[in-house]
Amino acid sequence: MYKLLLSLILASTFSLAGLVNGVAIVVNDDPITLYDIDQAMVENNVNKNQAVSLLVDKILYKQLVKKNNITADVFDVNAYIEKLAASNGMDVYAFKSIIKQRYSDYSVFEEEAKSAVIRQKLLAKIVKGQLKIANEEDMKIYYENNQNKFTTAKTVELVQYAARNKGVLLNTIKNPLLVPAEVKRTTLSLKMKDLDPQLQYLLNSTKVGSFTPVFTASRAYNALYIIKKDGTAILDYETVKSKIFTEIMSVREKKYLKDYFEKEKLTADIKIVR
Numbered sequence: 001m002y003k004l005l006l007s008l009i010l011a012s013t014f015s016l017a018g019l020v021n022g023v024a025i026v027v028n029d030d031p032i033t034l035y036d037i038d039q040a041m042v043e044n045n046v047n048k049n050q051a052v053s054l055l056v057d058k059i060l061y062k063q064l065v066k067k068n069n070i071t072a073d074v075f076d077v078n079a080y081i082e083k084l085a086a087s088n089g090m091d092v093y094a095f096k097s098i099i100k101q102r103y104s105d106y107s108v109f110e111e112e113a114k115s116a117v118i119r120q121k122l123l124a125k126i127v128k129g130q131l132k133i134a135n136e137e138d139m140k141i142y143y144e145n146n147q148n149k150f151t152t153a154k155t156v157e158l159v160q161y162a163a164r165n166k167g168v169l170l171n172t173i174k175n176p177l178l179v180p181a182e183v184k185r186t187t188l189s190l191k192m193k194d195l196d197p198q199l200q201y202l203l204n205s206t207k208v209g210s211f212t213p214v215f216t217a218s219r220a221y222n223a224l225y226i227i228k229k230d231g232t233a234i235l236d237y238e239t240v241k242s243k244i245f246t247e248i249m250s251v252r253e254k255k256y257l258k259d260y261f262e263k264e265k266l267t268a269d270i271k272i273v274r
Contacts, residue, residue: 022034023273024036024273025055025270025272026269026271027269029269030063031273032052032059036055037051037052056265061122064264065122068121068122068125070121070122071118072114072117072121076114077114077117078092080117080120081095084113086242087243087246088243089197089198090197097213098213101214123257126260131249134245134249138248139244147234150243151233151234152200153203153204153229153231154193154231155230156203156228157188157226157228158187158190158225158226160184160185160222161183161223161225162218163182163183163220164220164221168180168182168183169221173223187227193233203226203229206224206226208227208228209226209227211226212224
């Protein structure tokens, strides 16, 4: 029924090719323009039907957030980031430091975190105890069935670059063949099991042939260039338990939201604008 409605909508609206910015569809009084549809097709690399479906979902989501008066302030965002850091075995300051170097604009990451908080709050409102919380048995089964997600190299061969001046180190990273005297370079072979969580996170998330983000240690700025990763070891269950819980609940939340919005579409007031 809904797919038929979308087909009728598209047949009607796209015949109005001259109205580049004209309203094509109205969902519970909120408009979707022809331009919106074109943009969604390009940005998501989807066809017209899929683009319309995505835009309808987006509007229904925003309407639900507004209806339930859901917001996220700076304290909510910081609490969410602290949980992310903890799930990776890191303190929040070290985690933020890494994130700031992976994002050219840290505010983009903060907006992503804010969106995640709003989604979680919306779920809490509409689920009302209907979403099954992952228990110890669920997590152990997930761990056993997805051990490929929780593997790490046994040893890592790398070159450590250290300097008192951060700018000098950053220039060296851009031109690693030109190492000034101010930069100390040391070749190391490290066993992953002997490293602290922060360093493990850095090495696991950095590809061979790449530099880690810059971090501070021993009163100097450091960056590690990964030469080679050898062997495979499965991370201990207790080490990744928090991450497993997050992954299971994320899957369940997405499925619940998907099913919920499919029901919302059936009752939504969707009008074709001619």
